[in-house]
Amino acid sequence: MKKFKRCYIEVTNICNLNCSFCPPNTRDKGYMSVENFKYILNKIDKYTSYLYFHVKGEPLLHPEIGRLLDISEENNFKVNITTNGSNISQVKALLLTKPAIRQISFSLQSIETYSDNQEKEEYLKEVLGFVKTAIEQTNITIELRLWNLETCILKDNPNTYILKIIEEELNLPSIMKDITTNNKGIKISDRIYLSQSETFQWPDINIEPINTVGFCYGLRNQIGILVDGTVIPCCLDSEGVINLGNIFETTMDEIVESKRVKDIVEGFSNRQVIEPLCQRCGFRTRFDIE
Template identity: 25%
Template sequence: MDKELHKLVEKVKEKIAQSPLGKIVVIDEVDHILIIPPKPDIRKVYVELTNKCNLNCQMCIRRSWLESLEEMPLEDYMKLLDQLEELPELKTIVFGGLGEPTIHPKFKEIVEETKSRFPNIELIMTTNGTLIDKFQDLIIDNFDYMIVSIDAVNEDTIQNIRGPQACKVIDNLRKFAEHRNKIRKFTPWIWAEFVAMKQNIEELPKLLAIAKDLQIKKIMITNMLPYTSDIINESLYPQGDPTEIYKWIPVGPDLKNYIQINVADTQIRTERSCSFIKNKACVITVNGDVTPCYNFAHTYRSYIKGYEKTVYKHSFGNIHKEQLKDIWMKEEYVRFRHKVADFNFPSCIDCPTREGCSYANTNEVDCYGNTPSCAECLWSRDIVRCP
């Protein structure tokens, strides 16, 4: 930006500062200047009530981090609700993150208070399904969607992937569906999330066969991102047959047993897009940090095409120190969302110099100078998916 133009922009900013807009963010592009008035337009908030879990799944991110395990105190969550009330465009609250929400000791109080204060908000829960039998009526009365992790039907496969405690999930879900029918309720809609790997892909037709009985309306099939070196070879991407997942899905006009099936990609393609940015979403971690997505919510190690990569947590603020709406409207966060919306990042995963490139070993900075970097994000490639 030349000096004269810079002076003009500063004058415009002074004028706008005196208007109802209050402030603007000016982004200097190659051939134009973009003026963005920040707004508290968050529409979707993911809340990590706890980062603890009662399972120890072999493909879980929690196997590759060293963070302390904790729960969000009830009083902290109530303060978060106060801040959520200041978001005029809020549509959805998701209890998820990288722990199991139903093990929170105040789960019942949290759910009831949330629905009481936000009766028209879409409330979603992601769960491993092991404790839904203890909260049947609470879930039915308050949630719009319940997304249950089901990676197998065969008990031996379930135990190998998730441990023996997960073997009761299908029975829990069947009893849940029966109870909901008995009291003539239709919500929450039940979705299943299936993490596809070599060891369980043959289980997919079995899940489809029982889905109607479990009243599952949608099955989301995502690829497995290895967080430990011992399961690297379980990945179904990006090598091998690109139709590996699809060949296990029966197709045809079976309207009676129709189930929506949402399948992640298995090939590296040119197009990249961030659903968190498109949906105007953010993640509140268990300690109150505001992160732009699940990928940046914790520090962890993963393996992409066999290469080890460390992803460092990136927060734009903490709700215990600042208001959520103010964090969202920070210039740094506005600029980041704009950059991700355009996805002006290098493509590390298919770069011919990837093997010897030190930039690609972490998400701290990339060869374009972006920090943090989304250059090797598999979510943006639609290879890995979030609910």
């Protein structure tokens, strides 16, 4: 079995939206070249079989997204894409022909960036139109994310408007009753999943630590690579604060076997949060033991 269940590859850190839940990154903006992408796949082949086009940026903006998916298939990788869905109509036909795609996760909370109800409805219908076609014509699994709740106690669901459109467009029976008592993902149709959850705090090295006790899957079953080749523990180190090395300068073997990586993993095994950035990560607290 390969070490990592997922490897996050930031094919671009450029995004076309400015969502409140996603802090802007301060790194130089760019797209990963096809050549660099090929190089990375060659270096991580023995470590994972699953790629996640996600850290910062909107992956479907990449001008060579089709080629990246083809290269992934040629090298026997399965791809998971996280997208805001804003340009799905432009890439719909292309995505439907790419067997490398295992799953597409739509961050529907991005709807907040649309100014009026007509724009919001058009956005949702474009995304859901793709969902229907993808289910009919491909083997792609769909995740609809609404990670915008203030609390997991859903007495007054702020997403009622969105959920009603999902019901109508996908011709589903009422799904409200299934999601008003918890924030866990539920299956709403064949290969379509709905995930509601609380808004989380991105790690920020400049804030006060949340705690120093806890657990995380970073470097245990996942690893990330930023657009410039910087290797990071997970998809939330969006500034590359925990720089484990650069894949264009260091081998993956050297990175994975480094003392810093081993210390991080051992720390989490003992419920000790070693890295200062990890101590300031709100998402990590989802794995805390009550």
